[in-house]
Structures are given as structure tokens and as C-alpha cells.
Amino acid sequence: MxxxxxxxxxxxxxxxxxxxxxxxxIDKVVNWGRKNSLWPMPFGTACCAIEMMATLASKFDLSRFGSEAIRFSPRQSDLLIVSGRISIKMMPVLKRIYDQMPEPKWVISMGACASCGGVFDTYTLIQGVDQFLPVDVYIPGCPPRPEDLIDAVMQVQRQIHKGELPKGAEVA
Amino acid sequence: MNEEEKEITEETIPRVLEQLREKFGDALLEEAESQNGVVVVVNKEKSYLLLEYLKTELAYSFLVDVTAVDNSNLESELMKYDYARFMVIYQLYTFEEETSRIRVKVPVHEKELKIQSVTDLWKGANWLERETYDMFGIDFEGHPDLRRILMPDDFEGHPLQKDYPLRGRGERESFNFEKQNV
Structure with missing residues (x-):
């Protein structure tokens, strides 16, 4: 077999x-398959997205972890990577993209801006996407290194392996 | 007048300034020289005519930017122009003259927060004026479609006005997802 x-x-x-x-x-087999075929939905709005692109490209090669199938349609993906600052005008767009993703789905909040607003403590910037989305893994850094993103993906994989539910599933 | 802008002496007066003086005389409130160009402050009544003249007669045909400044914290600037709180700024460029850049500043009072649109001179002014309206609340009369361009449609206030709080008025913590048009 x-x-x-x-x-x-x-x-x-x-x-x-x-x-x-x-x-x-059956759960073990499904989770094993699931964790090794995470399909990311990239939501790159700032310099973190550049690091995300580097992570996906040949030098760091996220496909080694089964996540090479980047989907620009939320309906085909199960891992949302929020990389960059999110303004109050962008948040409804991001929320809609998250809502369109099929369950089960995980969220990585990449970098200081997505996690807490970073240096942009202004009228227009969401001070952490976790106010509106259930975030599973946060990555510190401004911007984080590609290794940090790989580590976050592996952390999601470990959670799936342990059979833990994503944060979003607990809320629903 | 900024520190980079220096006084104009009679020997080195740029040709464009001579032409503007001749045509607009009293309407010019202030003149200065800047890098590769000149700065003129003109009153609101003549600003459209001056821009039209610069475009059609003097070949300053390229509108680089339209923006504004809120001078409410700058007493020295306020005093100069009869306590006009805002200054609308047009940056023009020409490919033909040595004095390639000209900056036209127009003082605008808070109680009469409007100025004539230049969208019929430059199509490109459309979004620039929308941005200036969005950020400063200045009404551009004759603009075909004066809506917000950066902030959400239901946003209240104009965030680059100096009395708008930096951290906002609570917009970023709470908004209605159902109401938003995505």
C-alpha cells in the first residue's frame, strides 16, 4: 500500500x-494527507509579500513541505497567509476571501503589521487581523525571514498532525 | 516660502515669471525660485485662468500633481494669506523651457472650502482632485465625479486635516462587514 x-x-x-x-x-490518514498538501492563498499587501515570494521560489522552496500549489482563488485553498498591512478598506475584502475558503482552513498572520499594526498606529490601519479573523499562527518580524514563514507552515502542519482543530472551527 | 526657495533678483528672473506678472499682476501674491523652476502664490479668483494660461500659452502642459496643505498649525503661513487655512498646490512641468517646473499655490479659506476644478484642462486631474477632496475636504467645483478615492465610501471626516486625530475616531476597531460594498 x-x-x-x-x-x-x-x-x-x-x-x-x-x-x-x-x-x-481514518482521521490519521486524512490529517497526514491534509498537512502535506496545504494549498496557500497568498494575501500579500506589503513587503512581507516579497519575503513570501522568496519563500515560494526556488531558493527556499516551500514545495518541499507540500505547499507549492499557490491558489489565487480562495475556493481552492485551505491556508490563508496574510502578509502585509491591512487597511480598514481592505479588511472587508480579506474577510470575504476568508469566508469563501472551504473548511477546514487555517490562517497565518505574517509580520508585525498583520499581527498588530506594526509601526502604523494610524486611523486607517487594522491593529491586528485577529480582531476579525481567527489566526492560527503569528509570525513576528518586519519583515520575517523566509525561514520564519516555513516554520509557521510547519507549525500549522504539527497542529494538523496532532488532530487539533483550526481556530476558525472553534469559533463557528 | 520654504528654505529651499530663494528670492528672485532682477537679473535672473525666469521668462515665465515675467509673462505671468505681465498678465496677472495683482493676482500674484508671492513669487519665489525653486530648483529648476518657480513658485507662485495666486489668489483663488484667478487660479483657473492662470493654470489655463500656463497650459495653453506657455506649454506647461504636464500636470504632475494636485495636492493641498493644511497650515492651521503654522501661524507664519496663516498670517501671510489672510488666515486661509488650506493651500491647494498644482505642480506643472514643461518639456520645452529651461525653467521646467512651476508650482502654483492657491490659498483657500476654511469657510469657503472650494475651488474651481481643472479637470476640463487636464483629464488626469480627476483622481488627483478626488484624493485632495478625500484627504482635505476641499470641494472642486465642476468636477465630474467628486467621490472619495482612498478612504471607504462611508468614512466620515477628512484625515489629513490637522484636527483629525492620528489614531482615528474608532473606525479601525469597529466596522460593519454587511454594510461594506466589496
């Missing part, structure tokens, strides 16, 4: 002589 993945903790390797199969639970 080719499911001999050491990550499936409860999986039990059967005797080779009886053919290759493992026993596990």
Missing part, C-alpha cells in the same frame, strides 16, 4: 510475509 510512513504513530507495520499494509484510523 505504500503507507509505510513513520509519522503515522498508531500505524502498525504488519508482518512482511503477509503483504504490506498498516492499520490506522
Amino acid at each position: 505504500g503507507l509505510a510512513n513513520p509519522n503515522i504513530e498508531s500505524g502498525h507495520r504488519a508482518d512482511q510475509s503477509e503483504g504490506n499494509f498498516v492499520t490506522t484510523t
Whole structure:
């Protein structure tokens, strides 16, 4: 069957002589597939988006973690990466994009601006998208390094692996 | 007058300024020289005619920018122009003269917060005037479509006016998602 993945903790390797199969639970298999095929929806509005592009390109190569299929349609994606500052005019757009994503869905708030407004403590800037969206992982930095984004994706993967629900699912 | 702008002496007077003096004389409130160009302050009644003259007769055909300044914190500027709170600024450029840039400033009083639109001279003034209206609340008379351009349509106030609080009036914490047209 080719499911001999050491990550499936409860999986039990059967005797080779009886053919290759493992026993596990359906949740474990689904989550294993899910965490290795996160399809990001990039929402890049500022310099963090440049770092996100670098993360996706060949040097840092996010596809090593199964997330190479960047979707510019929210209906085909399950990981929203908010990278950049969000103004009060942009927030309804972002909210609508989040609402259009199919469940289950995760949100990464990348960088200081998305997480808390950063240096832009002004009339027009949302002081943290978590006021309006359920954020699963925050990345500090201004802008964060590509390694930080990779780490955040891996953190989402760990949450999925443990079977934890996304923040959005708890709210709904 | 900024520090970069210096007084004009009779020997080095740019040709464009001579032409403007000849035609608009009294309407020119102040003149100065800036990098590669001149700065003139003109009263509101003659501003449209002066811009039209610059465009059609003197080849200053390229409108670089329309913006404004709120001088309410600058007593020295206020005193100079009969306590006109705002200054609408037009930046023009020409490809033909050595004095390639000209900055036209127009004092605008708060109690009469309007000025004639230049959209019929330059199509490109459309969005620039919308931005100036959005940020400063200056009404451009004759503009075909004077709506907000940067802030949301239901935003109240004009954020670049000096008495608008930097952190806003609570817009960023609460707004109605259902009401917004996305």
C-alpha cells in the first residue's frame, strides 16, 4: 500500500510475509494527507509579500513541505497567509476571501503589521487581523525571514498532525 | 516660502515669471525660485485662468500633481494669506523651457472650502482632485465625479486635516462587514 510512513504513530507495520499494509484510523490518514498538501492563498499587501515570494521560489522552496500549489482563488485553498498591512478598506475584502475558503482552513498572520499594526498606529490601519479573523499562527518580524514563514507552515502542519482543530472551527 | 526657495533678483528672473506678472499682476501674491523652476502664490479668483494660461500659452502642459496643505498649525503661513487655512498646490512641468517646473499655490479659506476644478484642462486631474477632496475636504467645483478615492465610501471626516486625530475616531476597531460594498 505504500503507507509505510513513520509519522503515522498508531500505524502498525504488519508482518512482511503477509503483504504490506498498516492499520490506522481514518482521521490519521486524512490529517497526514491534509498537512502535506496545504494549498496557500497568498494575501500579500506589503513587503512581507516579497519575503513570501522568496519563500515560494526556488531558493527556499516551500514545495518541499507540500505547499507549492499557490491558489489565487480562495475556493481552492485551505491556508490563508496574510502578509502585509491591512487597511480598514481592505479588511472587508480579506474577510470575504476568508469566508469563501472551504473548511477546514487555517490562517497565518505574517509580520508585525498583520499581527498588530506594526509601526502604523494610524486611523486607517487594522491593529491586528485577529480582531476579525481567527489566526492560527503569528509570525513576528518586519519583515520575517523566509525561514520564519516555513516554520509557521510547519507549525500549522504539527497542529494538523496532532488532530487539533483550526481556530476558525472553534469559533463557528 | 520654504528654505529651499530663494528670492528672485532682477537679473535672473525666469521668462515665465515675467509673462505671468505681465498678465496677472495683482493676482500674484508671492513669487519665489525653486530648483529648476518657480513658485507662485495666486489668489483663488484667478487660479483657473492662470493654470489655463500656463497650459495653453506657455506649454506647461504636464500636470504632475494636485495636492493641498493644511497650515492651521503654522501661524507664519496663516498670517501671510489672510488666515486661509488650506493651500491647494498644482505642480506643472514643461518639456520645452529651461525653467521646467512651476508650482502654483492657491490659498483657500476654511469657510469657503472650494475651488474651481481643472479637470476640463487636464483629464488626469480627476483622481488627483478626488484624493485632495478625500484627504482635505476641499470641494472642486465642476468636477465630474467628486467621490472619495482612498478612504471607504462611508468614512466620515477628512484625515489629513490637522484636527483629525492620528489614531482615528474608532473606525479601525469597529466596522460593519454587511454594510461594506466589496
